[in-house]
Amino acid sequence: MAIQWFPGHMHKARKEIAKIMPKIDLVVEVLDARLPVSSENPLVHELRSGKPVIKVLNKSDLADEVRTRSWVEHFSTGDTQAIPLCCDNKGEVKRLAALCKKMVPNRVSADRPIRVMIMGIPNVGKSTLINGLLGRKIAKVGNEPAITKAQQRFVTHNGLAIYDTPGILWPKILDQDSTFRLAASGAIKDTVMEYEEVALYALDFLLKDYPDLLVARFKLKELPEKPEQALDEIGRRRGCLRSGGVVDYHKAAEILIGDLRAAKIGRLTFETVAEWQHKAQLREAARLEELARIEQEKPDSKE
Incomplete structure (x- = not known):
């Protein structure tokens, strides 16, 4: 089952994000803790232009706790930090706000708001997170993808200037497992599955x-x-x-x-760190094999 879903508003959002990114201090990428890599949009890495990022493993209350801890450790490296979260838990949201300030200390010392862009694919909880950070209901929330269709800017009372963005999917999902997992989680509209x-x-x-x-x-x-x-x-x-x-x-x-x-079956996580490390190894082996094939097909320079 191959899914390609890139509505016009998503293409527009990508252009708007690229335009405003130079003004951003920190990116908060919201992931679904049940499928951390499948819900990780490669366009976020492309568009954030080296900005530090916090990967929020949202809906952690629905996910396998052991696997979530493994993913947090895997993601937390260099200018990237990961944190498990349930966006409607006020205490956990405060912990995220504190981490934002810790990662951009120069803005805090200058007494300037930290400019944070919230990014992620549809239906991972971005709007709920924004409402939690603001302490009031501003961003529209819905249990279906593509609720937010225009970029919005909000300023919190605790030193964070938050930019909301529409949930964007990349043009084509190449990994077959990711396609099914995104469909099962509700990130992709039911009409295309x-x-x-x-x-x-x-x-x-x-x-x-x-x-x-x-x-x-x-x-x-x-x-x-x-x-x-x-x-x-x-x-x-x-x-x-x-x-x-x-x-x-x-x-x-x-x-x-x-x-x-609805997590009525129980807390579970579709993917493991080991699985994706193995897939990365297979992709690298295929890449090297293709390079070797191209090299062999090159005409002999001595002829």
Whole structure:
């Protein structure tokens, strides 16, 4: 399942971000703690122009705590710091504000507000975070992607000048796992996904990584061997039946994805540091192999 989703307002947002970035002191990139790399937009790295960045692993209350700690350690290096967060937790939001000041001490010592740009893909919680930093509801919040469509600027009372940006996806998602994970989490509009296909991917993941949570949530008598069997059993147990006792797999898939997004299945994280390190090694090996092939195909300079 390949997804390409780059609406006009996202293209416009990219141009606006590039224009204002020279005035920014610090970038706060909001990620989904359940899929830290899949929700990490490569355009953020491109557009931040070397500015220090705080990677906020939001929705950490929905994620696997052990895997979240591993991701925080992995991301925190050089001019990048990572912090787990639940954006509607006032105490955690205050901790983020303090970290912003720590990372840009020259602005604090000059008694000037730190100019912070909030960035991230759709539906990761940017607006909720901004409202938490402001202590009041300013940015529009919604449980669907692409709520914010125009850049906005807010100044907090505690020394932060905050720039909100629309959630932007990159033109084409190349990693197949990321495509499914983004769809399962709700970062991509439901109108561009196939529910059954995404549900089967999610079930395959749950069978391998969190089988006990799957069994407990849907009261399965035994662990199915295949995702298709799991979806069939969920449909039967939740009454997703058509005439003749045939399972309505679309309805069963909706239930599975809904429970997954609402964390009713339990706290889980789709990806590990080791997985993405392995993928990076494979990409580098493929790159070197391609370079060697090109070198071999070059005409002999002596001829």
